[in-house]
Amino acid sequence: MDILKILSRSTKHVNKSAGGKDVSSVKLPSAGTSSNPQLYHDAIPGLRGKKRKRGAEQNEESAPGQEEEAIDFFAAKAQAPKLKKVPGSADQKPQTSENVSLTTAKLLDEEECRQILRSHRLKVTLLPAGNAPAKKVKKSKKSKAATKSKTKDEYTQVYPQPLTAFEDLKHTYGISGRMATNLAEQGYKIPTEVQMGSLPLLLKPEFALGASPTEAEGAEDGTAFDLLAVAPTGSGKTLAFLIPVVNQIMQQRRTEKDKEEHSLQAVVIAPTKELASQIVNEAKKLSLGTGVKVVGMRKGLKILGTQDVGAGGESSSEDEDDEAKELSKKPIQGVAKADILVTAPGLLLSALSTNVPEEHNPLPTVRALILDEADVLLDPLFRDQTLGIWNACANPQLRVTLWSATMGSNIEALALSTIYSRRTKLEIDDDSRIVRLVVGLKDSAIPNITHRLTYAATEPGKLIALRQLLHPTAKSTDATQSLRPPFLVFTQTIPRAVALHAELLYDIPAEAGGSSRIAVLHSDLSDSARSHVMTRFRNGEIWVLITTDILSRGVDFRGINGVVNYDVPNSGAAYIHRVGRTGRAGRDGGVAVTFYTKEDIPYVKNIANIIAASEKQAGKPASEASMQKWLLDALPKPTKDEKKRLKMYGVEARRGGLGPGKEGKEAKGKKGRMQISTKSGYERKLENNRKGAILGSRRRARETQKEETDDRPTAEDIEWGGIDE
Template sequence: MDILKILSRSTKHVNKSTREKDASSVKLPSAGNSSNPQLYHDAVPNSRGMKRKRDAEQDDENSREPVEEAVNFFATKSSAPKSSSQHSAEQSMKAQEKDSTATPANLLDEEECRQLLRSHRLKVTLLPPSNTTAKKVKKSKKNKTTTKPKTKDEYTQVYPQPLMTFRDLRTTYGISGRMATNLAEQGYKIPTEVQMGSLPLLLKPEFALGTSSEEAEGAGKGKGLDLLAVAPTGSGKTLAFLIPAVNQIMQRRRTEKDKDEHVLQAVVIAPTKELASQIVNEAKKLSLGTGVKVVGMRKGLKIIGALDVEAGAESSSEDDEEEEEELSKKPVQGVAKADILVTTPGLLLSALSSDVPEKHHPLPTVQTLVLDEADVLLDPLFRDQTLGIWEACTNPDLRVTLWSATMGSNIEALASSTIYSRRTKLGIEEGSRIVRLVVGLKDSAIPNITHRLTYAATEPGKLIALRQLLHPTAKSADGTLSLRPPFLVFTQTIPRAVALHAELLYDIPAEAGGSSRIAVLHSDLSDSARSQVMTRFRNGEIWVLITTDILSRGVDFRGINGVVNYDVPNSGAAYIHRVGRTGRAGRDGGVAVTLYTKEDIPYMKNIANIIAASEKQAGKPASEASMQKWLLDALPKPSKEEKKKLKMYGVEARRGGLGAGKEGKEAKGGKGRMQISTKSGYERKLENNRKGAIQGSRRRKQEFEREDRIEQPAAEDTEWGGIDE
């Protein structure tokens, strides 16, 4: 008996040709555009509650029976015989195209809209007014607060007309021909779920709501509506709020005599400069040739017209007139007259600041306010700035839209109360109820990427695991999915990002580009440096980009093959936005790797639940899911206090970045335990002693000089012995 056969019995020999074939068949986000950017493709039930037309009954009966076709061997591929599944798919596409040419006189009935929205997992709800919020009742025995269940009348679900193709924007919803041409040139054909549900509501609410306009209580009176949209990352939310904003400005300018005059009518607020710059680029592509001017806010710029409103107010005293003359004589450095202004909250609020504290110049011409990544803008970090801009928009016809992939109930309640209180303050009695649009499962990760949780035990283990991912031959446990560049690496703090970049700087061989293929980006860099890194990464010059959460929201890298969470994110929402940098616009093959250590185990349950929900949405059976029930049950559940501290400061052991915890104290578990370094403890000890000796020498020199000036005895114990590891 051959011993070699016995030892190799359990192994599988794969030919080189088969391996190359399997590698070529793997789909990657960097391979190109997806044919269908939609995330959900559930089958439309035809037999449940569907109203059938008499004229179509005969066609339906004939379509059930297979028709034999003669085989033509000389026919082209397009005329080849088709299977029954292909035939039914073409019939459904033709039906959708036929329905997409619907006119206001030929609306889809409510049942058809309901089935189409359900097939794409769209849910549209009218939020209750602020005065119908649930009341909290305290229990005397347990001293716990309970909330009364809300009635069905408070939350009304509606089924608006869905947008089936981008051609309908021109034929049915009346956008300009130039903007329709711009969309066609950029390759937009099939709308995503959020575009399918939001564009009809924002362009023509009276047509979109149809029979539900009475329930919307005035949403279809031509004044627009306020919208809260919750959709997965990479689902096209930017285009969904830019098309109505540009179209609304063009409709107003058609009635004006001076069409070359630009008046600020729409403001888009984003939390980071990178996201704001991206929105400006997309808006310029969309408004090319339309005459609509889009400007990105820069530091030091003032808004033309904000001071003129107060200067034009009537004043009874001569002193006020003199002040107005002085203001008019002062050169105002203004934004080049814009129709749409894209900004971060801090820049715009500082431009609107006045001499009186807590009072800002108004923006009376703004009629559209867009909050992109609204949950961050209304979080305590940006809340005061965002609400200050909101209050500065004094136009009674202001319409607000809020967009994000994650939106908690507290953010939703804050937005609703702000909208309704503003209406009460301005004396607006009649107004539409706020519409909420949810795509898929609320606050969940996209279902078209692969999630991996890798236990690295310690910090050196995480560094080793990341170095393995840098090799092109690195593969996962199943041997099919591998993380290939380009990809992003997220860390918890800026010092950790800088230290990790220094460690990996020479890991990529010189033949592949060397240190130029890896870069770091964080908020401490200048605007020009950040812009340069972003440009190089988009051009493919950088393969591995190490960054913080500054790039976790909204930034669109369509060719990203994967995301590595070197440090565990601070919350479930942060994880959703981080991994959403891959798998954009329906692209398959993205991989999200999360490295965790022993210190991260208490915070992993929330991430594991998000991964389980994402795999369930993707239709993966329970036997093949990576998050098994026993693992979810074994992970500890963090308390509310621990979640709050994690969200505010991150993991305690890494709060200071290089081994130091909060307030400069050393992390638990020893000095320098959380350092990102491959130096030995002896080398770090010598380096620290050398630095300490230099500091001690300088201190002794300063003390001797001080003694000579004041003629005092020398202080004892001024020697410094260095820093022990």
């Protein structure tokens, strides 16, 4: 035994199989389920404006006189925290048969609610009630200041009762025992921030605002709110809007005599088929054994209902009148029996279309309309389709909830104006308010992932950098965070995704699975092919999935270790949603890598600002931040026109088959350099000449065959000579 080796050993045990690195220090989203799905938990709830890194030691900088239970309110404990209950207080309601659950539940006072909500960075605001906001008019500075102060008074911040645990949903908020069992079987224990703030408001708004009756104007029994929720990606928004809808349908079905009947009561709209399919799966898990039927909209399905066709002409008898009335009612084209319908906007709107343009069959039974990824549904791409479905919901008791990780002020204004104008059009005397719920910093990326902005100079440089990431021992630029499969690669257009897949098809060695480990997914594929790729990727058979923005929104891949933006996103919102595919449900260790070239420099400023804000939220010191101030100052600021063009078409040089725009000549010159290929221009020219020669040969062969066919005599050309004797 060598004594020098023993003395020179480190006191820290190192696993040699991990390449000299401690395995326990490596955190990956695919390592397993996070014990705490919450993104924010500031150590000192009362200290406003100062951010704390999640998981930091609570003993440091602890406020004097602060109770330990208030800090560790949502930590894993054997017993629930004891809350104060003052008998006969003004916050509590008299005990009746209708609100027994409210009296047995323990109410937090306003200060405790304020501390809990602030510690989890939750902000709940009652938006002004009344008519739609007026159009903007240029005003002087004095009038602007007066209007600003007046608007600020109309926006009332409230502090509703937070949801402390999922087990409280049954006893306090009255959900069914079966649904509570389904939640427990799926492992839901600690609610995320958006669930903590939205579920009490959607299930029992009168109880949620019971701790602050002075601020809860109009919150009487049976009151419901329209909700605008802005929460980070992977924070559990799907579960937050499914639980109240399923519970509402179950409560209504209890009073019905025929339990087998199903009437459409809720519509969930999602921008893509993949997201709609995911919502259907989650809703079916949640409603298992409850009798609530969930259906995903498909082309050719039919919606239950009747429509008046209108029999023209006069009837000669009463029998003909009755027959005409029966014939005037026929099934609407659209879905079978369902309580909840999940659909993309185009499918449902086409099912509701009539012979008259811009008129659609109504949906009078729908009482809940849910817009998932509301900002893209109300964007010009889907706006007309979404508003068409919205206007078709003619029930006066309709409640609308909008959910997204990004929601601009223009989208919020459009949603408010639509809600107000609908109430005016249907003459609904409803004084209920609209609630806005914001989790964390609005329109920001999640703080629990590592962002990397890498300059690759040219297109070949991006291809080399991606090949380095495909290497098993590849590390990021700081040599501390490795990017391991599975991960997603986003491109700007479908042709670029197909070309990149063809280029990387044989980069993974055959011993590791070869070309079967890399796949491409885009909207040009058939539904069955897209579903097959998604299934293989979820099962771990595919390690690298190359795709477009079709998978950037809402789709939940909990085990994704990283995201690569091969092409710069078209907007800051697109970047937030792309990188949100990793680090979901509070998992740490996700990596988001973005390549940019010389052509992308004018558009990188927005992404750099989002990364800087995310690192600030995570409590990263300025000295360790990847986005230094000098870099943010050096990057050019894009103009409004540049932002608009980028959002609509992407980077000009990579539009791929869309034709030249305003910079047509420049784009034409760069077209060859923007192709994803390692082949030289001479090799591509030879291939194109060879393909052209083959196509020309086939064309000449078809023309020759056609000429020979035309020269043959036909039966008409041959003169009949009669019958020979």
